Amino acid sequence: SQKIEQNSEALNIQEGKTATLTCNYTNYSPAYLQWYRQDPGRGPVFLLLIRENEKEKRKERLKVTFDTTLKQSLFHITASQPADSATYLCALGTGGSYIPTFGRGTSLIVHP
């Protein structure tokens, strides 16, 4: 069965370091992958979309990679700040799907 895996354990890092979050998938052939940020008590907020033919996408301090061979996406936040603390969700979709399927998210905690 199709599965999206994000680390259920929180990632704790020091301010200024690079945070790296992982999204692994099995039994999927995604055409694209999205990353969202969710703060407690709020709805998810879209961050980046990467397509299957793109290896890497950047936006300010954010970088996403997409490796269809490893069946994995990595989400990086460089020069992390306490304000980056949140849950980050990946979402995968096939070309024919109306909407992506979400992973359960990984909590990031950036310590000052």
Next chain:
Amino acid sequence: DTAVSQTPKYLVTQMGNDKSIKCEQNLGHDTMYWYKQDSKKFLKIMFSYNNKELIINETVPNRFSPKSPDKAHLNLHINSLELGDSAVYFCASSPQAGGYNEQFFGPGTRLTVL
């Protein structure tokens, strides 16, 4: 200036009751969605409407009935509430149907069934 708004933000009710959650978007989007986020934080699609037409209807009990009076509104009515319905319900919208589109989420409605 709120893009996607939901009311109420909190809903506490007894088992067996009927309740509604309202959603409105002022972004001019064609497509709207209802998601359920359970205690394990999984965000699961329930319904999607595109230009007032139902395009996604996942395996959801028929106690849940969405209604889209116009493109800017998508309401969710729940009959005979059960304990397992307790969750956070998110409304979202996107410019068009199709997964490549960014989704804009509302603030959520926390439903507690006692």
